[in-house]
Amino acid sequence: MPTGTGPPDNGTVSGQVVDHLLGRTARGDERAFERLYDAVAAPVHGLVRRVVRDPAIAEEVTQEVMLELWRSAARHDPDRGGAMTWIMTIAHRRAVDRVRRERSSGEREARAARRDPVAAHDPVADRVEARLDYERVRRCLRTLTPLQHETVTLAYYGGHTYREVAELVGAPPNTVRTRMRDGIIRLRDCLGVEG
Amino acid sequence: MTDDLHTLSGAYAMDAIGDTEERRRFESHLARCETCATEVHEFRATTARLGLAAAEPPPPGLRDRVLADIRHVRQLPPVTARPSPAPERPKGRPRRWRRAATAALVGAACLVTAVSVTQAIRERQRVDRAEETSRAVASVLSAPDARSATGLARGGGTITIIASGAAGRVVVTTSGLRALPSSKTYQLWLVNDSGPRSAGLLPADRTRPVVAGTWRPSDRVGVTIEPAGGSVRPTTTPLVLLNPT
Ligand SMILES: [Zn+2]
Numbered sequence: 001m002p003t004g005t006g007p008p009d010n011g012t013v014s015g016q017v018v019d020h021l022l023g024r025t026a027r028g029d030e031r032a033f034e035r036l037y038d039a040v041a042a043p044v045h046g047l048v049r050r051v052v053r054d055p056a057i058a059e060e061v062t063q064e065v066m067l068e069l070w071r072s073a074a075r076h077d078p079d080r081g082g083a084m085t086w087i088m089t090i091a092h093r094r095a096v097d098r099v100r101r102e103r104s105s106g107e108r109e110a111r112a113a114r115r116d117p118v119a120a121h122d123p124v125a126d127r128v129e130a131r132l133d134y135e136r137v138r139r140c141l142r143t144l145t146p147l148q149h150e151t152v153t154l155a156y157y158g159g160h161t162y163r164e165v166a167e168l169v170g171a172p173p174n175t176v177r178t179r180m181r182d183g184i185i186r187l188r189d190c191l192g193v194e195g
Numbered sequence: 196m197t198d199d200l201h202t203l204s205g206a207y208a209m210d211a212i213g214d215t216e217e218r219r220r221f222e223s224h225l226a227r228c229e230t231c232a233t234e235v236h237e238f239r240a241t242t243a244r245l246g247l248a249a250a251e252p253p254p255p256g257l258r259d260r261v262l263a264d265i266r267h268v269r270q271l272p273p274v275t276a277r278p279s280p281a282p283e284r285p286k287g288r289p290r291r292w293r294r295a296a297t298a299a300l301v302g303a304a305c306l307v308t309a310v311s312v313t314q315a316i317r318e319r320q321r322v323d324r325a326e327e328t329s330r331a332v333a334s335v336l337s338a339p340d341a342r343s344a345t346g347l348a349r350g351g352g353t354i355t356i357i358a359s360g361a362a363g364r365v366v367v368t369t370s371g372l373r374a375l376p377s378s379k380t381y382q383l384w385l386v387n388d389s390g391p392r393s394a395g396l397l398p399a400d401r402t403r404p405v406v407a408g409t410w411r412p413s414d415r416v417g418v419t420i421e422p423a424g425g426s427v428r429p430t431t432t433p434l435v436l437l438n439p440t
Contacts, residue, residue, distance in 0.1 A: 017355065017368050017404055020336055028270060030262075035336070037258060038343045039355055046251035062253050063261055070265045074273035081236060088243035096210040135351040135373050137248040155206065156242055157249070161213030162206040174202070181205030181234075188241040 015082060022083040026073035033070055040084070041066065044091040051095035051159040052102070061098050065091045092156070099159040140190035148183030151176050200224045204231045208238035247370065250353060331364060331406040338362045342439040348372060348418065349434045356416045358439040365410040365439075369397065375420065382421040383407055384429055385414040386436065396425050 018039055024032030044065050049058040068090055076086050141149060147169065154165045162180060166173040187193075203212060203221045212218040225231050335341060338359030345355040352372035358365040367383060375381065381397040383405065394407035397418060410416075417433035419426075 015368065015370070017332070017336070017357065017366065020332070024336075026270070026273065030265065031339075031341070032336070033265060034262060035341065035343050035357060037261060038345060041258070042250040042252045042345060042353075043247045045253035045257075046249040047246035049251055050249045059254055059257060063257060063264070066257075066261045067264055067268055070270065071268050072271050074271055077274075081240060084247075085240045085243040088246040089239050092242070092246060093210050100213070136371060137244055141245075152205075152209070152245075155209040155211040156245055160211065162211045163213060165211070174199075177206045178202050180209065180211065181202055184205045184208065184238045184241055185234075187245075188237055191241060191244055193237055193241045193244065 015084065018087070019078060019083045022069070022073050022076055022087075023078070025070060026076070033073075036069065037066060040069075040087050043084075044087065047088060047091050048095040050157045051092070052099045054102075057098065057102070058095075061094050062091075065094050068094070096159045100161075136191065140187050143190055144183050144186055145179075147171065147175075147179050148186065151180045152183040152187070155180060201228070201231060204234040205238060208235050209242055247353075250347070332366050332404055335359045335362045335364050335366045335406065344416075344437040344439045346435040346437050352434075354418060354435050354437065356437050356439055358410050358412075358414075358416070360410070360412040363410055364406055364408040365394070365414075365416055366404045366406050367397065367416065368404040369418075378423050379420050380423050380425060382419055382425045382429070384417040384419065384433070385410060386417050387411065387413045387415070391417065391429055393425060393427070 018036065021032045021036040021039060025036050041062070045058065045062040048061045048065065049055065052058050052061055065087075069087060072090075076083055141153075144152065150169055151162070151165050154160045154168060155162060158165075160168065162177045163173050165180075166176040169176065171179075200221055201224075203217075204225075206212050207218070207221050207225070212221060221231075225235060335357055338361045340361050341357055341359045343355065343357040345353060348354055348369075350373050353370050354372075355368045356365050365385070369381075372381060383394040383397045384391040385394050385407070386392075394410075394416075395405065397405055415436050415438045417429070417436040419429040419431045419433050421430060
């Protein structure tokens with residue numbers, strides 16, 4: 001067995017396999033893309049669904065993301081990180097773009113959130129907490145301070161900007177962005193992520 | 196001011212800078228600040244874990260639609276002409292293992308003169324084993340009859356298998372499996388009508404796939420928790436039982 005260096009590659013569903021499949025997809029291999037779909041569709045869809053919430057929109061965004069992977073596979077630079085991280089980054093950005101468009105077209109949600117901040121964020125955080133599949137992530141999330149935890153989950157799973165998060169939690173934007181950074185650093189160290 | 200920008204790395208990695216101008220300003224800082232670049236890189240790998248933790252299969256119909264759609268989507272060419280080799284990463288962080296193996300191979304050659312011969316041999320064997328796994332993985336992945344399945348393990352974690360009858364092997368990768376006390380181990384089983392047979396032990400925390408044989412198309416793939424060292428037959432209910440399709 002090759003010497004195991006540290007934690008799994010980003011704890012990915014299939015680290016090296018996903019790298020391999022994305023590489024083959026980049027060369028136009030449709031069967032590799034099929035396998036890639038099977039390996040990453042659930043993580044992509046789960047994240048997208050968490051962020052956009054609406055099931056129909058989530059399905060649309062997941063479809064967009066998967067097509068984007070096919071289209072841009074050759075743009076992934078393995079020297080700059082694992083394929084799974086790259087994929088989840090694309091998925092998150094797409095989901096966030098979509099949810100922000102929805103929100104700006106219907107400002108209602110944001111206003112409701114301002115009126116009743118607790119109702120606006122707790123259910124998201126709770127659902128996320130309850131659904132986390134990985135013991136380790138859950139355990140690491142628990143090591144965050146309440147404000148770190150809240151700001152990280154509202155931003156990442158809730159798709160909120162740090163300024164929105166500041167309004168939701170009633171803290172100054174500068175404090176919020178610092179807490180977000182502190183929170184991720186703590187998660188990074190707890191999960192043993194090596195970039 | 197610059198210090199202020201540094202503190203945006205977390206928000207940036209989570210796509211949480213909503214203001215376009217502010218994001219642009221951070222990005223131009225990012226291009227020059229190695230600390231922030233490293234942070235964003237690591238933060239994305241970190242938040243990807245949060246994303247993976249939320250995994251949930253998409254509606255079944257989506258797969259066919261996506262696979263039909265790609266026929267109409269033209270792929271982008273790779274970004275060409277990368278100037279000079281990629282810069283060395285800071286502080287010799289562990290790279291993904293394939294590149295590490297190549298480096299070790301080169302390193303092994305140097306070691307013969309530099310260090311003791313036994314050590315070089317040990318190094319060499321390590322690399323050979325890595326290469327062997329890599330070849331076995333490639334043979335399964337590229338087999339025309341390769342099939343796959345992914346499942347959530349009871350108790351947490353995901354298991355993905357890719358199997359090929361032609362290659363007679365199954366590649367198993369795991370992520371997020373619960374760490375076990377040293378008295379316990381994960382064990383892999385191939386299961387068909389004549390019962391389960393062991394396909395070896397499965398370390399909970401590993402970066403590399405496990406390649407097991409002999410896989411036959413009638414086999415399902417299961418994982419159980421067993422006493423350290425493994426069992427002859429499963430003694431617990433499988434955490435997951437996968438049927439590659
Ligand atoms: Zn900086």
